[in-house]
Amino acid sequence: xxxxxxxxxxxxxxxxxxxxTLQLFAKAGFIISGSSRSYRPxxxxxxxxxxxLRAQEIxxxxxxxxxxxxxTGRDWMLENNSKVIEVESLPYSKATSSPTRWVLAVSNDxxxxxxxxxxxxxxxxxxxxxxxSFFKKHSIxxxxxxxxxxxxxxxxxxxxxxxxxxxxxxxLRANNLRIIETVLESYPILIVNESVWQNDWKRKKLQCLAxxxxxxxxxxxxxxxxxxxxxxxxxxxxxxxxxxxxxxVSPLAQTDWVAVETVIEERVVREILPQLKVLGAEGxxxxxxxxxxx
Numbered sequence: 001x002x003x004x005x006x007x008x009x010x011x012x013x014x015x016x017x018x019x020x021t022l023q024l025f026a027k028a029g030f031i032i033s034g035s036s037r038s039y040r041p042x043x044x045x046x047x048x049x050x051x052x053l054r055a056q057e058i059x060x061x062x063x064x065x066x067x068x069x070x071x072t073g074r075d076w077m078l079e080n081n082s083k084v085i086e087v088e089s090l091p092y093s094k095a096t097s098s099p100t101r102w103v104l105a106v107s108n109d110x111x112x113x114x115x116x117x118x119x120x121x122x123x124x125x126x127x128x129x130x131x132x133s134f135f136k137k138h139s140i141x142x143x144x145x146x147x148x149x150x151x152x153x154x155x156x157x158x159x160x161x162x163x164x165x166x167x168x169x170x171x172l173r174a175n176n177l178r179i180i181e182t183v184l185e186s187y188p189i190l191i192v193n194e195s196v197w198q199n200d201w202k203r204k205k206l207q208c209l210a211x212x213x214x215x216x217x218x219x220x221x222x223x224x225x226x227x228x229x230x231x232x233x234x235x236x237x238x239x240x241x242x243x244x245x246x247x248x249v250s251p252l253a254q255t256d257w258v259a260v261e262t263v264i265e266e267r268v269v270r271e272i273l274p275q276l277k278v279l280g281a282e283g284x285x286x287x288x289x290x291x292x293x294x
Contacts, residue, residue: 008048008205011062011070013055016094017188021071024092027216027290028209047205056126059084059191068196069206075102075165075186079127084191088210091187092217093167102127102183104134105152106161108176115181118142121160124151127183131163134183152177215291222289223269226261227281234258237279241272263292 012021012032022032032050034041043050051067058072059082069087077084093100104123106112112121115138124147125131135142147154151162152175163183166172172179190210196202229237234249237260247262260281264272269286276284 006047006201008202008209009051009066009068010048010209011051011053011058011067011072013058013072013188014052015054017055017073018052020092020094021188024090024213024216027219028212029290030209030212048209056080062191062193065193065195067193068202069190069192071188071190073100073186074189075100075127075130075184077189077191078133078184079129081129082191083194085194085197086189087192087206088190088214089187090190090213090217092220093187097220098167099185099187100165100167101185102130102163102165103172103179104161104163104181104183105155105172105177105179107156108178110156110160110178112161113180115140118161122158123161123163124154124159125163126151127163127165130184134163211293212291215293218292218294219289221265221267222263222292223266224261224263224287224289225269225284226259226287227276227284228252229258229260229279229281231256231258233280234260237276237281240275240279263289 012018012025025032030048031044032041033043039052041050041052053061055072056076056079058067058070059077059080061067062070062084063080063082071090074089077086091097091099104115104118112118115135118135119140120142122143122145123131124145126147128144128146131144135144145159147162151164152171155162155177161180162177164172169179190206190213192206247260250259252259273284
């Protein structure tokens with residue numbers, strides 16, 4: 001019984017979000033192996049038990065206690081109306097760092113141009129409850145039907161419009177569809193069962209997990225950079241490069257030289273490296289970061 005108490009059962013999404021989720025956990029220090037072949041993959045932390053499930057299901061299993069916690073989309077938590085506790089928002093997605101969107105879309109040549117035009121029309125979607133809530137908010141009576149897949153191809157022959165998830169919009173464009181309005185934006189979230197949150201050990205373990213995952217996300221677009229610099233040039237360096245306002249500055253064994261180290265956005269490195277050389281910096285090193293904890 002004691003050993004069972006010292007395990008945290010974590011549900012992670014299979015499918016399209018799986019690879020990005022595993023990469024995030026790896027950066028946080030949790031190496032999950034065998035996930036593509038197993039419902040119960042191995043993980044390098046004996047206090048975790050991983051279960052790979054469809055994101056659509058995870059919030060329900062967490063709510064009912066079959067899982068202690070899990071990572072799923074906020075959209076699916078809302079779709080399932082799950083009574084769970086949100087521990088942390090995790091802003092990542094399968095292809096970019098932008099949120100996924102549920103959008104209302106019609107064919108390019110459709111006469112429908114706004115939400116009000118959908119009065120009495122037929123809408124196909126996998127997210128039935130989200131869609132019903134959206135149209136209720138707009139006081140529109142539309143016929144909402146569940147779609148088992150291939151939703152994009154159902155317009156206009158089978159339905160008037162669809163509510164579909166997209167990240168870049170490329171699939172919609174490829175199917176000759178245009179977006180009328182965004183229904184919901186969603187990121188993955190870390191959720192926990194309400195009773196599990198009252199367990200001291202599991203709550204602390206989950207808080208540590210959340211801290212490491214958030215740190216890995218914070219580091220996503222950042223790199224570390226360090227260099228040696230004549231002490232006389234330090235003031236000019238700090239004035240010329242605002243991103244280096246608060247670096248770590250340490251004296252070197254070589255008199256009148258300092259070591260400067262800081263964290264900056266990776267995208268600006270190519271812009272500042274030539275300036276660093278002009279200001280007398282030597283031995284410039286750029287290195288990747290796994291986690292940044294604020």
